Amino acid sequence: MTTPPQIGRASAGLQTETATAPRIEIDARSGMPVGPRFWPRLLRGEVFRSNGAEFLRSNADEFGDLVYFQNFGVRVLQCNHPELIQEMLVRDAGHHHRGLVMQRSRMVLGEGLLTSEEPLHMRQRRLAQPAFHRERIAAYGAVIGEFARRMTGQWTEGGVVEVHGEMLLLALRIVGKTLFDTNVEQEVESIAESVDAFMGFLPLAFLPMSNLIQQLPLPLMRRIRRGQARLDALIYRMIAERRASPEDRGDLLSMLLTATDEESLEQGHAARMTDRQVRDECLTVLLAGHETTANALTFALWLLATHPEVQQRAAAEARQVLLDPSPGCMRAVSSEDYARLPYLGQIFAEAMRLYPPVWVTARTAAEEYLWRGIRVQRGTILIAPQYAVHRDARWHPEPDRFDPERFTVAAKAARPRLAYFPFAAGSRQCIGEGLAWMEGVLILATILADWELTPESGSPSALAVQPAITLRPAGPVRLVVRHRPMPGNR
Numbered sequence: 049m050t051t052p053p054q055i056g057r058a059s060a061g062l063q064t065e066t067a068t069a070p071r072i073e074i075d076a077r078s079g080m081p082v083g084p085r086f087w088p089r090l091l092r093g094e095v096f097r098s099n100g101a102e103f104l105r106s107n108a109d110e111f112g113d114l115v116y117f118q119n120f121g122v123r124v125l126q127c128n129h130p131e132l133i134q135e136m137l138v139r140d141a142g143h144h145h146r147g148l149v150m151q152r153s154r155m156v157l158g159e160g161l162l163t164s165e166e167p168l169h170m171r172q173r174r175l176a177q178p179a180f181h182r183e184r185i186a187a188y189g190a191v192i193g194e195f196a197r198r199m200t201g202q203w204t205e206g207g208v209v210e211v212h213g214e215m216l217l218l219a220l221r222i223v224g225k226t227l228f229d230t231n232v233e234q235e236v237e238s239i240a241e242s243v244d245a246f247m248g249f250l251p252l253a254f255l256p257m258s259n260l261i262q263q264l265p266l267p268l269m270r271r272i273r274r275g276q277a278r279l280d281a282l283i284y285r286m287i288a289e290r291r292a293s294p295e296d297r298g299d300l301l302s303m304l305l306t307a308t309d310e311e312s313l314e315q316g317h318a319a320r321m322t323d324r325q326v327r328d329e330c331l332t333v334l335l336a337g338h339e340t341t342a343n344a345l346t347f348a349l350w351l352l353a354t355h356p357e358v359q360q361r362a363a364a365e366a367r368q369v370l371l372d373p374s375p376g377c378m379r380a381v382s383s384e385d386y387a388r389l390p391y392l393g394q395i396f397a398e399a400m401r402l403y404p405p406v407w408v409t410a411r412t413a414a415e416e417y418l419w420r421g422i423r424v425q426r427g428t429i430l431i432a433p434q435y436a437v438h439r440d441a442r443w444h445p446e447p448d449r450f451d452p453e454r455f456t457v458a459a460k461a462a463r464p465r466l467a468y469f470p471f472a473a474g475s476r477q478c479i480g481e482g483l484a485w486m487e488g489v490l491i492l493a494t495i496l497a498d499w500e501l502t503p504e505s506g507s508p509s510a511l512a513v514q515p516a517i518t519l520r521p522a523g524p525v526r527l528v529v530r531h532r533p534m535p536g537n538r
């Protein structure tokens with residue numbers, strides 16, 4: 049019997065023994081690891097055209113476990129081996145700041161959990177943590193089940209559903225309700241649009257003088273600012289309403305609004321967070337918490353639709369757990385069902401292996417240091433590419449094949465822990481991981497218990513992806529949905 053990860057338990061953490069040591073080849077002239085050269089790539093137009101995730105994968109294939117290259121003068125060290133990733137994300141975290149994209153994202157996100165540096169980050173993380181504890185997440189199960197059923201309640205027999213759009217709206221409703229006790233029904237469409245605008249920002253982050261470019265009245269920057277204004281209006285409204293009736297509802301918003309700063313307590317006064325600080329944290333969680341989960345769910349649904357035998361087995365598991373014997377229909381899912389849906393956990397895990405919503409995790413060297421004999425200069429960007437490592441045949445044989453059996457307990461134990469790290473690792477590991485697993489498994493169960501999924505006829509056999517700030521489908525993902533007959537009604 050296999051089990052999905054326990055809620056709240058890190059999926060990736062300390063280093064385990066690895067079967068092979070990292071392969072690192074040093075260029076004798078530069079003293080740096082080998083890697084692709086910038087100018088030939090620029091002249092061939094690849095710097096702008098190439099799919100970033102595939103570029104990092106081909107670097108790993110061609111140059112080994114530590115790759116060095118430059119991008120518009122920015123020095124980049126790419127780590128492709130679980131041992132190096134552990135050193136980068138966990139052991140050497142003290143040498144690093146946030147990566148370039150997150151630093152530049154402060155323009156929109158302010159100083160929230162994703163973008164802030166120590167010691168502010170640790171203080172804010174301690175304040176937010178209780179909202180993500182196992183018991184709290186268990187309480188969110190009912191909300192997830194209810195919203196998922198409301199969504200499928202709109203589906204029609206034989207209809208075509210664009211599942212990426214559906215999953216974005218669903219994940220947004222769930223984050224809004226569970227963490228802010230707010231119904232975002234009125235705003236969902238405009239929030240989704242604002243996020244969409246923000247996701248186009250990645251290519252700008254790497255350009256020289258990106259900070260100046262951000263100030264220019266470019267159409268993309270205008271869209272981002274418009275989106276930001278809409279999100280701000282929603283969040284400041286939420287804050288104002290809650291300050292007006294400040295009873296503790298036990299959600300993240302209450303925690304942020306009632307938290308007092310320890311340092312100020314030591315100085316004899318209890319300073320609360322300003323509205324601006326609360327806004328930064330709320331916006332961060334709202335953005336970080338819904339796109340990623342929605343993308344993972346979309347990829348999982350598409351993989352299920354294109355692998356009918358896996359879908360069959362997954363549906364059987366969901367129906368066995370959710371069949372309500374008396375009325376002969378499916379009951380709503382709850383958090384207690386999570387542990388009884390191990391195969392769905394494996395499917396969600398395998399979807400995030402092939403299509404990790406966060407496809408690369410980055411840090412910036414805050415100071416110069418020596419790493420395995422290599423001089424890491426201040427300002428160097430260090431990256432751990434989930435997309436490339438998750439498709440490395442050393443840890444995941446036949447890496448492009450969808451196979452949920454890779455996530456049985458035995459299969460997981462047989463490979464190094466950081467050969468799979470969709471939620472990263474170390475002190476900045478995803479705070480919402482437990483919630484994401486719960487959402488993934490319970491939403492898949494709700495859908496599969498009642499509906500059979502097939503790709504719309506004429507759909508391409510491979511899914512095109514777009515590596516923006518998150519990895520997302522490049523276009524609409526249309527699936528045909530049909531009711532599964534109730535057992536005994538065949």
Ligand code: HEM
Nearest residue numbers: 161162336337340341344405406471472476478479480484
């Ligand atoms: C499948 C879904 C998700 C994936 C793949 C994912 C992935 C990640 C990753 C890789 C990081 C670390 C980034 C880094 O180290 O630079 C991260 C951080 C974060 N995630 Fe998630 N995430 C998911 C869902 C969620 C959810 C549901 C929430 C909240 C509701 C959330 C909130 C956050 C926050 C606030 C951070 C910043 C944590 C910190 O720096 O202390 N994420 N996520």
